[in-house]
Amino acid sequence: MQFTIKDKTFSAGLMPAIKQFHVVRRLTPLVDAAKDMLDDKAVKRLMEGGKTEDVQLSDFHLGPIASVLASLPDADFEYVVNACLDVTELKQPDGGFAPVRVKGVVMFPFDLSTLIGIVWNVLKGNLSGFFGDLGSALSAKGPTSPSNG
Known part of the structure; x- marks a missing residue:
C-alpha cells in the first residue's frame, strides 16, 4: 500500500498477524474511546455501510485522541510507532x-x-480489515435474547 505525505512517497507492508494483535492490545484504550473521537458525519457514513478504511484522520476530534494518547504508557506508544515504521519504506530518487x-x-x-501520517496510514492498512471483520461478526450475530435459564 502506497501513500504520500509532504511530497514523499511511502510503501507500507503488512505486519505479521501476531504483531497486529500486539498493536491492537496496546491501542485498546483508543478503541474504547473511539465513539467520542469520530466526527458525527463519519459515524453516519459508517452506519450507512461505509468502510472503516475510508475513515480519514480529519474525521476525528483531536482533543479526545490527544487525551488517550497522553495516557498511553511510553512503552506502548513506542511499540505501536516502531511496529508501523518497521513495515514502512520510503521511495528513493x-x-x-x-x-x-x-x-x-x-x-x-x-x-x-x-x-x-505514517502511523495513521500503516494502522489503517493493517487493522481496518480487523475492525471491519469485527463489526461484521457482531452484526451477523444480531441482538441477543435473554435466556430463560
Missing part, C-alpha cells in the same frame, strides 16, 4: 524503496506530522 527503520534505527529524519 532512483525509484526504489528503502526501509524507514533498520535494526531499531530510524534511517530518515521525519517531523511529527510526517510520523503521525
Whole structure:
C-alpha cells in the first residue's frame, strides 16, 4: 500500500498477524474511546455501510485522541510507532524503496506530522480489515435474547 505525505512517497507492508494483535492490545484504550473521537458525519457514513478504511484522520476530534494518547504508557506508544515504521519504506530518487527503520534505527529524519501520517496510514492498512471483520461478526450475530435459564 502506497501513500504520500509532504511530497514523499511511502510503501507500507503488512505486519505479521501476531504483531497486529500486539498493536491492537496496546491501542485498546483508543478503541474504547473511539465513539467520542469520530466526527458525527463519519459515524453516519459508517452506519450507512461505509468502510472503516475510508475513515480519514480529519474525521476525528483531536482533543479526545490527544487525551488517550497522553495516557498511553511510553512503552506502548513506542511499540505501536516502531511496529508501523518497521513495515514502512520510503521511495528513493532512483525509484526504489528503502526501509524507514533498520535494526531499531530510524534511517530518515521525519517531523511529527510526517510520523503521525505514517502511523495513521500503516494502522489503517493493517487493522481496518480487523475492525471491519469485527463489526461484521457482531452484526451477523444480531441482538441477543435473554435466556430463560
